[in-house]
């Protein structure tokens with residue numbers, strides 16, 4: 147069941163009358179179809195699941211799985227839209243970003259007798275991003291407004307939108323405010339808020355659902371950092387770094403908008419850029435509350451710091467004999483993670499052939515670790 151906030155901006159749900167306060171036992175609220183909804187869930191809320199759920203609740207508003215415009219316009223209509231009368235009130239959720247295609251699909255949904263058309267502006271999957279719909283449309287309120295307007299003009303059914311609070315690290319209230327204002331002006335009266343940011347970069351939809359922001363577990367940050375620093379060192383084949391207690395304090399205070407994945411990335415980065423074995427506040431990037439002033443994009447500054455520290459150390463190895471393998475390991479591990487372990491894809495990301503990548507993995511002792 148969904149715990150989404152259900153933001154109603156007027157609309158088709160309630161009677162619109164004030165609650166009756168004359169009955170002695172307090173106000174009797176009007177029946178609001180969206181008070182209890184079952185969220186749209188891919189691979190779950192098909193017609194059979196919805197029929198079953200209707201036996202449990204006679205009134206809950208039921209949502210279909212997301213159906214893409216392509217699937218509806220070119221696929222098996224009955225399979226996607228067929229449903230039992232017992233399922234009312236029921237909405238069909240669409241995924242798409244082309245006004246004309248969405249209008250055509252809204253007509254099909256209306257023809258089948260659904261009670262509402264819902265547009266998905268929340269799905270973070272890579273496949274959906276490639277199709278340029280789902281959560282990435284939070285950044286394109288004008289296009290979403292065009293889609294909603296086209297659907298409102300095509301059918302008499304209520305057109306609703308399920309959206310996110312933000313995308314990636316954008317937590318600015320202005321983003322969601324502007325989005326809702328522009329889409330409401332196009333005719334949407336009910337917004338269903340999936341009250342999380344969608345992390346579009348680096349997280350699968352499953353991770354998007356299951357990993358909470360790290361700031362909700364501040365007490366774990368020290369221990370997690372120790373663990374991920376060790377893991378990063380292991381991946382890169384170098385000695386693990388430790389955090390000075392001042393640096394640990396700074397990391398604990400940082401606001402961590404992302405989840406544990408953000409910390410994993412920080413640990414990998416610090417393993418490469420921190421000058422000594424112990425990570426000091428000076429090594430922490432500015433955006434994390436540290437005092438390093440260079441923008442994070444300029445990684446060569448960190449490299450220069452590292453080189454200076456190496457040269458200052460007695461019995462330092464020639465710089466390139468340490469730095470080159472670490473450089474290659476870092477890029478290989480990052481590309482493989484990005485490609486979810488697929489070597490051909492990772493090789494392309496690196497600009498190598500697959501054979502070169504395989505050889506490098508062996509040479510650098512990464513076999514079995516990546």
Ligand SMILES: Cc1cc2nc3c(=O)[nH]c(=O)nc-3n(C[C@H](O)[C@H](O)[C@H](O)COP(=O)(O)O)c2cc1C
Nearest residue numbers: 148149150185186187188211212266268308340355
């Ligand atoms: C298995 C699964 C599939 C989902 N599929 C969809 C979907 O097709 N469309 C959609 O808008 N949301 C989908 N969601 C998100 C849910 O509708 C809902 O917003 C979310 O689970 C709320 O929980 P949360 O706040 O813990 O993220 C899915 C969620 C799960 C768990």
